[in-house]
Amino acid sequence: MRSEPRKISLSEKVAMDIGRQILAGVLKPGDKLPSLREYARLNGYSKNTVISAFDLLGERALVEAQHGKGFFVRGVEAPPERDIDEEPVGYSRVIDTLWLMRQQAIREPGRSHLAEGFPPVDWLTYMRLDRFHRQVARSGTGSLFRYGNRYGYLPLRQQLIRRMAMHGMELGPRQLVTTFGANHALDLIIRRYVAPGDTVLVEQPGYYPLFGKLQLQGARSIAITRRVDGPDLAEFEAALQTSKARVFFMQTTAHNPTGTDVSPEVGKRLLELAAAHNVLIVENDAMADFKPNSAFRLSSLSQFKNTLYVGSFSKSVSAALRSGFIAGENAHVEELADLKMLLHIGSSEYGERVLEAILREGNFLRHVGRLQDRVRAATAEGLEVLQRLDATVYATPEQSLYLWARFEGIDDTRLLTSRLLSRGVVLAPGAFFNVDTEQVSPWTRLNVAYLNDSVFIDSIREELDQLPAMA
Template sequence: MTLHAQRAKASLSSAMADNLAKQIEEGVLAAGTRLPSIREYAAASGCSKNTVISAFEMLTASGLIEPRRGSGFYVARRVKVATEVEEARSLDRAMDTVWLMREQLQTNPDVLNLGEGFPPIEWLEETRLDQYHQRVVRTGVASLFRYGSRFGYLPLRQSLQQKLAGYEIEAPPSQIVLTHGANQAMDLVLRYFVKPGDTVLVDDPGYYPLFGRLKLSGAHIVGVPREVDGPNVAALERCLVEHRPRLFFTQSVGHNPTATDTSAAKAHRILQLAEAHDLVIVENDALADLRPRSLTRISTLDQLRRTIYIGSFSKSVSAALRVGFLACNTALASDLADVKMLVHVSSSEYCERTVDAIVSDGHFLRHTNHLQEKLRRATDAAVNALRKLGADIFKVSDQSLYLWASLPGWPDSMPLAKALLERGVILAPGAVFSPGADTVSGFCRFNVAYLTDKRFVSALQALAP
């Protein structure tokens, strides 16, 4: 075929595809309509079958039609997809879980993200990730080209053994499984324990990405009200009697979003209830490096007999490395490592080697001390900023990444969040942190590092009547 003939054929195919696309867009050809066969269409149009095939391939690639084996081509049932900008700005769906997770992954300097889940980048830059790359390459070049162990890189697990010993949790490397962050650790636990229809208890308010993951697994989610000193143990006991759950996900230290810590008395009572009702407690301690070591952890009291401890380096080193871990009894650790291998093969040994190089360096302790000092100053300034606005702070902390507070005149924080979104300020409204779909909350989670930004007050003043 000459070049001229090829161009003519392509032009005819494009024209045919454009004509069909117009009919589909205007509704002349409704979704589900079966198109004439290639042979029939070629005969009716007076062109070759190859021309029709090219046109149909264009329409298939654009999602307008779809082939069905043994039946022909049909007009596809399409769902209108918004652009990335439209999705980010859609006020109708802006406050769901996935939206908030997406917003936390964006780095738009023109937007003030008071709902941000991480410390500011400049707080973490002193870890100097760049200086560890050559060390990792020199000592473990094979890790750049192979899968790692199902448990994860042994020297990092040995470092974590020492880290956990600082919390008085005894956990040899055989009880530690490295993961792609704390979220994968939770995912492994869910895959192992939870079947569709099973009841799982969570903090309410609590860690909202967990709620979405539980819904995907088909679990029945029941919230245990969070108080200033930890979960409401009377409500927990009622839930255990009524629902007979297998798991309770909770945060004992630096609770997200309320900035509360579980008291020693409540931690003991929770363990007593767990023993009586055969409950496994999953303790998420992702903020451990930002809080004092001396605070009570349920896993310390239990020594991982009926607790699963989950940790992460996302808040103290880098979320981009995606390194977390879980610690539990030896038999369960082996089972969860197998689940990890089946689902993900392994975690990244390169990233694990990098984290181990960082945490085994004496500089890391200084880094976490500096982080905590920055957090103390930021928390103090944030508390003062909220008090000037007349806010009700759920628990005034002297050192917490988040504050849980409500602003006067806004009994439901959802309309406030939507109004501020139009003015370039992102809030994390309270309803997102509750497992109940119809929850109304006046509270929001505020990241203390950003609360003194003048854009927040200016945006609030713009809403005043």
């Protein structure tokens, strides 16, 4: 005779429901459960039922009672959280630009993240963002429930103006509009100043997400070779004479991917040519905090005549804050502020208040100093590693988050990347930094913070040792 299933009591059902939430990570260690009275009222149970359920959870070591305080979730062994939207990509997947962008969101233990676009988290944790969140939450609560100014939170803009003055740039509050980071800034500029079918000038190798944005807009990009001291002036002048390009996108300092800086001589000539041909230069300086304030910037020389300056704190403070800005002449910035309002109504005043508090505190300058010390040491160490591997390095900057290198006998780093994925090594193939991503490239962008990684070094050596057999 088949036995009847055991009837589950209401208190056990309540305990099972809460237990599933704890094991699934919805309720985390240290979280306080609602009081007995409150839980009973919210769910329509008797107080005795809830007392019995909480007692069962205590017996199963899922919660603990703290006298006079209530019930709290205990620490339990659970599998590490994974972002289900960013599962590791299979080795057979096509390696393309979107693949590289997805890699920036994957954090896998044991992987060698040479393709990483950001500094390691432990370089940034000194800022202790939790302190500033608490500070913001205690002040200005009345305005945190409303849309902010289309230009951005005024005290933050005032702090940014002081920062720009350290770079030799003079501007007023209406010459600066805040954004959700540098990529949002580029989106706004492209929407306003690049129409479908327009010809634009870009650096090659250059910032690969920019190429995708321009392609999406329907623009035609002409590549200007990035030399060690900046864009190739002969190519730039020729492109201006033979095309109707009116916008040039470039980076002045800590160029992504080569790590190079524009020399004052090249920068001065770029501005002369831009003025002669009425071209707007978009200066993306997202890596500003990784370089000294004295580093050359086009907008410091031009004072925003024919230039727009893009800044960001994603890599120096936190990408999660999504804070950046555009600086330029009043007319340009007003148009961009209107466009920002039309598309997004406003930026996050909460996030901007957090950033303003960070910039206002003296610790930020010390943080930037530590950040530059770390990147300087990592650059020197990375150059030594590449020298031991007999790699050719495009440029040898004193401090840069990126180095642009190639390995003897390796002609296609897209194929190299595919082979190294099975060993847990992720590279950024050079082809992705070209306008034509199908163009074969022997170069790769390497993050200096991860260059002295034994898995990467051993994997490259194995590849180089196998070259005679593969030939």
